[in-house]
Amino acid sequence: MYRAGLSSRLTRCQEREREPGMGRAPCCAKVGLHRGPWTPREDSLLVDYIQAHGEGHWRSLPKKAGLLRCGKSCRLRWMNYLRPDIKRGNITPDEDDLIVRLHSLLGNRWSLIAGRLPGRTDNEIKNYWNTHLSKKLLTSQDTHPTHRSPANKKRKTTTKSTKESTKKSKHNNKKSPNKASVEATERPKVHLPKAIRVTASFSLPRNDSFDCNTAISWSSSQGGLLDREVAHVPWSGETGGVFGFFIGDPQDRGRHEFSNGQNDDNTTSAHHLERPSEDEPAKDQNGTLDKLYEEYLQLLRTEDDLVQLDTFAESLLM
DNA sequence: AATTTTTCCAACCGCGGATAA
DNA sequence: GTTATCCGCGGTTGGAAAAAT
CATH class of the missing domain: 1.10.10.60 (Homeodomain-like)
Incomplete structure (x- = not known):
């Protein structure tokens, strides 16, 4: 499937080939490798x-x-x-919904998202997002023009731009200036900046099972989450604990199971919080989830600093 | 039926962190 | 402490397939 023209490109490894100096053994010869x-x-x-x-x-x-x-x-x-263990086949509606919600929480950290979806690869999820969900999100954004455009995060700013412009122009010659190409230039990238790592002593093992049944709280057909909105994302990992929270416009989301009964007026607080219930106590033996919960509450008290909340939310899944 | 346009997704690139020497 | 390499990740590409004209 892949184009023959690729082989003319110099691989990074080839560029790198050099005499061994310090460090590890030299790179293997890259000449004549299949691509x-x-x-x-x-x-x-x-x-x-x-x-x-x-x-x-x-x-x-x-x-x-x-x-x-x-x-x-x-x-x-x-x-x-x-x-x-790769799961083949279409993304199910449950998975779809979960991806949307995890993305709202984690941004474009596909490997983390994939870790919550057993059998799915980061590449698959990334592709699915780019081809399906980002469009869905764009549509929902059109219907909710008040949604803020999240800040673009460009991971790298190197030679791509020149390379890109060359290739894009080629691509665009192929395509007429239609909806798709307009989208390509105008489509907002919806993701969050990388989280800051915190020293929480709990982790979420990759490929542990995620209970989709408990995870689904609203249909993705109601539109994606944007920017500041942080989904309630319960999970069941090794500890079996369930923990989640929701930040966002309560008028948009508050009716979707997130209210813990303390914010029924939907006006007093911009944040809803769901703590692990007594029926489903966090089974983390060190009480880490409780600590995180307390930490989260602390952040809520300094409510103006929403950036901290984002950072905190992301750090939970690191 | 033929041609053009759009969508999908496997595979590539380059970066950055971790680690070995 | 420094340097080179390994590894994993996210962004991007472009050919194939599907859909539209």
């Missing part, structure tokens, strides 16, 4: 090797497995396609 779509034979070589020797050591893997691929390519192929 583009994987053949069934390559797939089978990779699967066989990993089944026999396990994952990891991607750099040396291709040579040992008899593959003419760079390690990075092998890793990507395995992670996104060949892993036995």
Whole structure:
């Protein structure tokens, strides 16, 4: 599937090839490596090797497995396609909803989001977001013009722009100046800046199961969450604890199960908070969730600093 | 039926953090 | 302490397939 023209590009590894100095052993020779779509034979070589020797050591893997691929390519192929626990097929409405909500909480941190969706890869979710959900979100934004446009976060600002402009112009020659291309230039990127890591001693193991039944609180058809809105995102990880919160316009969201009964007037506070109920106590033995909850309450008390809340919310899932 | 346009998604690139030497 | 490499991540690309004309 992949274009032949790619092979003319110099890979970063090739650029890097140099004499070994300090540090690790030198990079393997990258000359004559295959690129583009994987053949069934390559797939089978990779699967066989990993089944026999396990994952990891991607750099040396291709040579040992008899593959003419760079390690990075092998890793990507395995992670996104060949892993036995990959779930194939369409994203379900529940997953769709969960992605929207996790994205509102985490921004474009696809690997984290994927970690909440067993069997789904970050690449798959990223693609799904870009092709389906961002449009949905855009539509909802049109119907809610008061939503603020979130600040764009550009992770890198390097040579991309020149490269991009060249390629885009090529792409745009192919396409007429239609809705899609207009969208491409005007579509807001909806994601949050990277969170600051906090030293909370609890973690969410990747690929643990997420109870979608409890997670769904409103339909994504009601529109995505934007910017400041932080979804109630319960999870069930190793601890089995459930914890979540909601920040946003209560008039928009308050009716969606988030009220804990203390803000029924929907006016006194901009924030709703749902604490782990007595029926479902957080089972974290160190009381970490309680600590986080208390920390969150502290932040609520200094309500004007919403940035802190965002940061806090994100740090929870790091 | 043929052509053009749009959508989808696998695979690539480059960056940054972690780590080995 | 410094440097080079590994690894994982997010952004982007462009060919194939589907839809529209």
